Amino acid sequence: MTEKISGRVVRPGAVVPGYVEVDGPTILSVSARDDAGDDIIVPGFVDLHCHGGGGHTFTLGDPAAARAAAAFHLRHGTTTMLASLVSSPYELMRDATAAYLPLVADGAIAGLHFEGPYLSHARCGAQNPAYLREPSLDELTALVKLGDGAIRMVTIAPELPGALAAVEFLAGSGVVAALGHTDATYEQTLAGVAAGATVGTHLFNGMRPAHHREPGPVVALLNSPSIVCELVADGIHLHDGMLRLAAQAAGPDRAALITDAMDAAGMPDGEYELGGQAVAVADRVARLVRDGSIAGSTLTMDEAFRRAVCAGLDLATASAMASTTPARALGLADQVGALEAGLRADLVVLGPDLTVRRVMRAGAWL
Known part of the structure; x- marks a missing residue:
């Protein structure tokens, strides 16, 4: 009908x-x-990077919680999403992969995103430093085999020992390699791009700041035609002027809106948890209790879309950033x-x- x-x-x-x-x-x-x-x-919106929402988290490998988080974001227009974990022990990564396979099979989520644990201590942000480690091909090989296509993206800091080999392995295995939480130089970032990375994880956040004599990862990623740059359009992670500048620099074909949401999205202010760390949420802003670092967001994709338009982007550009470009980044442009x-x-x-x-x-x- x-x-x-x-x-x-x-x-x-x-x-x-x-x-x-x-x-x-x-x-x-x-x-x-x-x-x-x-x-x-x-x-329908496509969210490359989300840790939870509606009081439910993706980060603990609980399939019931994951279904509830995906359902929450679906009500806000996200029809395709990755379940993002934060830096975790290998055992949790393995168990979450196995637990989420049925959710991928029935379309509740489009796959998994491991944001870490192969990240920079200097730029860890709200990632738990206790779980950070150098990239392991043994771990990645086992996870990719177990996932059988369910692992869609892994974020890595390209300057770490073994990172370029890990990026090459992921790209060769059909997994999106993303660069983020990095203290890399401009040249080290470009080496990660050359190795096969195709996404920049929440551009600006968790990265060495740009400088005119050392452009660092921000400029390297914006300058790379093969890179899709994630942008958290909540007015907290990025000033609206910087959101507009980055979107214009990358263009709608290379800029993707994400939520980076945690379980506190859609919930009251209060105390929450992320990666084994206490988080306090007040007036939409989530911060680690221990040091005040921004800890994900309370954003939904419809809010991100509205924010992008209010920041001066036209409807077609904002729609490309919220749907078309992230779908292409995941290799799903022939479906959604x-x-x-x-x-x-x-x-x-x-x-x-x-x-x-x-x-x-x-x-x-x-």
């Missing part, structure tokens, strides 16, 4: 009054129509990320104020 959803349809590079025709789980067509109404229709015939019928209907009215995933309304 077909259904037509009318409004201002946001397609790659354009906003067209019309309708999206859905046939079961698939987009059948997208057509123009003058009397489409004021709703704004965007592709745009309102095009033949793709999965994932879409979000927004009101004129960009708040979520309805969410469709695989042709089914929530």
Whole structure:
């Protein structure tokens, strides 16, 4: 049975009054129509980097909690997402991989992202320093074999001993290698790119700051045509002016909005936990109790989309950053990320104020 959803349809590079025709789980067509109404229709959001939400976390390897966290973000328009862990012992990484395989199989999550533990002590941010270590090909080989395609991304600091070999292994195994939580120089970062990295983890955050005589990882990643740069558009991780500058420098094809959300997203202020560390959340801001470091976010993708538009990006650019570009970064552009015939019928209907009215995933309304 077909259904037509009318409004201002946001397609790659354009906003067209019309309708999206859905046939079961698939987009059948997208057509123009003058009397489409004021709703704004965007592709379902794709979140590359999320640790939890709605009081539930991905970081402990609990499949029930993971399903609940994914369901929370789905209500905010995220129809495709990775379950991100923080730096952890190998045993937790192994057990979480095994526990989340059924969730990947039934589409609750698109895969796993290991943010660490192969990260810089100097730029660890809210990562637990007790779990940081040098990249291990033995660990990665075992995890990739166990995951059988479920591990989609691993963040590594490229300056660490063995990091370039790890990046090469991941890229050769069909896993996205991301560079982040790094004190690397410009040259060391470019070496990571040359080894096969294709994503920059939350650009600016957890990185050596840019300097005109030592550009560091920020400039190296922005300058690399093969790199998709993650941006946390919450007004806390990035000033709106820096968000706009980075988005314009990278362009919509190389900039991806992420939440980096923890379980406190959608929850009241209070005490939480991340990677075995106490976190205090006050007025939307999550910080480690021990040193005040920003500890993930309380963001959802619909909020990130609104923030990007309010920062001065047009609807088509913000939509590309929230859906099309991250889908391509994961190798899923032939399935999701745009309102095009033949793709999965994932879409979000927004009101004129960009708040979520309805969410469709695989042709089914929530």
